[in-house]
Amino acid sequence: MEDFLPYLAVLLPAMTAAISTGAPILYATLGELVMERGGVLNLGVEGMMMVGALAAFLGCYHTGSPWFGLLCGGFSAMLMSMLHGAICLIFQGSQVVSGLALTIFGTGLANYLGTPYIQMKIQGFTALDVPLLSSIPVLGPIFFQQDVLVYLSYILPFLLWWLLMRTRFGLALRATGENPAAVRAAGISPGAVRWAALMLGGFLVGLGGAYLALASMRMWVDNLVSGRGWIAVALVIFAFWRPGRAVFGVYLFSGITAYLFRAQALGVGIPTAFLSMLPYLMTLAVLLASSLRGKDSGAPADLANNLRPED
């Protein structure tokens, strides 16, 4: 019995950490989810997050305002997303290749432009206790002694669910991902809907990148995102393209990762090498779990197909 106590003791800090490490992934996952529900596969999340993170860092570094940085992050990733839109929606390029190009380009660009700023620090967002709620035992420290972007991330999934399921735009967005011809026949332009999805989704992905720079690291390092963008892509599959499951997936992912890291600090025999592989192994596990659920996974039927320009 006593042997277990230390593991229980790390549970609390692990969960606190899980919430804050999960937040950027949640933003990115929801962003990708919006794009994919509209039928656009964007594998450029990693690159978009890198660019978003750098823009957020620079915005905050030069003005001192983390909020300004946040906006920079969101809008810069939106621009990247629109580049994807230009390639796929206008120039009919392959969505897979374009996404990969975006990742290569975004990662390279952010690292290149960020080189002079490596190790430089910014103020960023710091923890902001919610009055009253933060003093709830156990739950308070986990959920309500975080920074403001984490609080935002609590609301976001509900907002997105409402947008997708309870608004006319959401109806059109979901229909566009499934059958653009039906949308066109109904008098809505599926291209316009996809553009909207790309811009909204891109902005959210950018917020995820911005979070890493402004709240997680609060300084610039090379390869800041280090694969989190791909984790987001995998989590969308795990979530069966539903916002609610995305939240579950993100925190399951970040929870297990955070717990194992802390358990290792206690001297459990987890090799360090294994821990550094952990996020990637976890991503594979996440994918495996979703594929084991069978074929009927809820992927939008028209995902990754381009609209034909002639009709």
Next chain:
Amino acid sequence: MMSGWRIVSRTEPREWGSVVIFAAAFALSLLICGLLLQVQGKDGALGVGLLLSGGFGHLYSYGETLLKAIPIFLCSLGVALCFRLQIWNIGAEGQYVIGTLGGTWFVLTFASLPGWLLLPGMLISAMLAGGFWACVSAVLRQRFGMNEIISTLMLNYIGIEILKYLIYGPWRDPAAMNFPVSPYFSDSAVIAQIWNSSFWLDFGLSENIVDVMAQLCGRAHWGILSCLIAGCLCSFFLQKTRLGYEITAAGSNAKAARFAGIPYSRLVILVMFICGALAGLAGIQECSATLERLEPHIVVGYGYTAVVVAWLAKLRTVRIAFFAIILAGLRVGVENVQLELQVSNSFANTLEGIILITVLAGQFFNDYSLKRKFS
């Protein structure tokens, strides 16, 4: 009354279209890169000049370009095979790493074997390691329907972590003063450089010629032979064999393949294995010929460049060779820029990304034409 532009699909691509498009996209990419250098307060025009001259402008550029083209070509050949079957294998990087590990393991374990056994053993071991590593994704895809893009990417990261573990741990050379490097390979496991100056001097060639040739060939090694062999085999395989035809057909329409009784799953595993083996071969050759031991520097993103090359080349073997040389030259050029203008090495990625994006967008003009709409 109204006029506007209408997009019309072309039945036949333009003649010379892809050449013009690539040239235009390439020029545009260089322009953007110049601007990016300008943004950081560097001389953009000078930078672009350095970029081009680094890879192709000097006598000594060519050997270096060829050196980098070898792994890129091998990886790209495999990647193109997978893409042909519509398998989005982005994992050449990881397969390259694991292949290197497989080969290194053989060399370190059987260091005392005679050269005629050690060298082939090393190559085969590398190919098997890379091949099996690639098969992991293939099996996950066919058995569980797992998305191969993400699984191969994750296996890239995992492969690099394994490399780090080995090189910082069990395989570290105790004599290397805590540097993360393996012991040097025994001489018989080192792939020789093409130009052996002392041999030709002994042979009686004049010193001038030997000097020029030494500059021209640089560090390029006999791995180039493996490129020739692999390229020819690959072309032959795709054009003349039934299996090659089946890959093309299944890649063109997987449903039709299933109906025609083509063993799709087996083909997926086969192409992934071949790709992994080629990437592994690329890795161990790079390791053995240029570093002569295992170092973390072995991982420089050739696997990702290979994806870009495969796509630019539209999966055609000869074009893969062409684009491998072009992109290898640009990598050398970037090193030149790095040295002269002090920019980070991620500039190479940026450049590749921009080329890919511009060509991707430019492709549109090959497949479609704009027509004036009258009414």
Next chain:
Amino acid sequence: MEDFPLIRLEGISKYFGKVRANSHIDLDIRAGRIKALLGENGAGKSTLMSILAGRLEPDTGRISVEGQIRRFRSPKDAHLAGIGMVYQHFMLVDTMSVAENVLLGHEGGFMISPAQMRERVRKLAERYGLAVDPTASVGSLSMGERQRVEILKLLCRECRVLIFDEPTAVLTPVESEQLFTAMRRMAAQGKAIVFISHKLPEVLSVADEVAILRRGEVVDAFERSQVPDEAELARRMLGRSLFKEPGQAAFTGETEESGQGARDLQQVMSELPIARIRGWGGRAGRGRRIAQADSVLSLDGLSCRGAGTAGFSKVSFAIAKGQILALVGVAGNGQKELVEVICGLRRPDAGSLKLLGQDYREFFSDLPEQNGLGYIPEDRRGVASCPELSLVDNFLLTARKLFSHRGLLDRKRALRATRALIADHNIIPGNPQARGRELSGGNLQKLIVGRELLRNPRCIVAENPTQGLDVAATEEVWRRLRVARESSGILLVTGDIAEALALADYIAVIYRGKLVDLFSAANQEKVDQIGLMMAGSASAD
């Protein structure tokens, strides 16, 4: 106002490249009337209606709505003018509910309430007698119900003109009757109905007025009351009598030409190093011998649950050499799964399946490349061919093993064989390097039929082999199948009763995965009941 028809088309022409789809068409559409647009495949009916629905813009001509000239740049413009179309391929989102589909694109506030949506759709459905559950997911509906959803979409937008593009192609006879009732009701409520068809009895039973299109032109327009019977209508549609004598002039020219192609093919096939194909004069016997059993295909209590579909259960029948058995049913009643099981693409759950006298496991584990199984799938472009590959490569798709030796492919010989096949079947374009997608449906089907029959299979499965083909191509495919019957047994899966009657010796009707009945095509009493059986409303005895 009363002087103007609801819609008037004047001088509409449309060209696709050099192909003339519509030429100077004038047409009036009036409220409260059902207008049938009659014509053969490719007569330009669908193009004309796509122009009216705003999907295509005409090259010349004008459309006026209630006397005012309008220009439709998109379906939205046509919607605003009150024109809507029920497409042959439904424009529905399978994963969404009926209510969501109906209200997609409908103007309104930013927010939506599912309860209100359902209520609205329910009321609308009641008003027009189109029974469908607003909460059901469209993917779970039958074809007839989906069509009702399409109609509701248009009614919800208060369309005044409803265009139906071959609406009965996917319906059972009973559902078709229901549709006609609904159409009459809508017309009675003041809607204008346009009904595209090439089925004469339907036109006679439902239309008020008829316009006939031939080669892109309106060649005749008249009141329904002016034609007494089908024969007269057919005469007006074709410009000649419907029932022509077999072996008419149209084909004699081709036979001579195809003779050379057939001889070439014979030559190539007999030269194959592994020629053991009976019927091509090869050295028979080196390959695995196929037992000369009379029973080509026999099923006994065969069952298979489909993935996500109902599948089929306890199906039994047998086909012998020289017989054609037509499996008739409305699409989606288990035929797809049955065919996949027979062709070895799917495993059955229970029962026995024998091909050429062998258990299916044995048969498929050592699939004979020749004289075995030929399969002509329904989905020509999606399943039977690779649209991006050349005709040679498409030819090789199932013939590849005949043209390979020790793993190497003999492309030269394959090219010759393809050339000969193209000549024999009169495939256009005749260039073997042309890509699959450049072929029209009929020409592609000729290639596929030729390719599948090349191996002289003793068991042939043909799925709706003439769907979407014009009269000449249909005749050609039927002729080939009749010839192939000499040496093999054929399972013909079709939704077209006429096709079944034209070819089959025996007819089996399938409904919801079960055989309703199996009888000889000569049994007139049963034949008359096929329509009812397809809808599941006749008893097996």
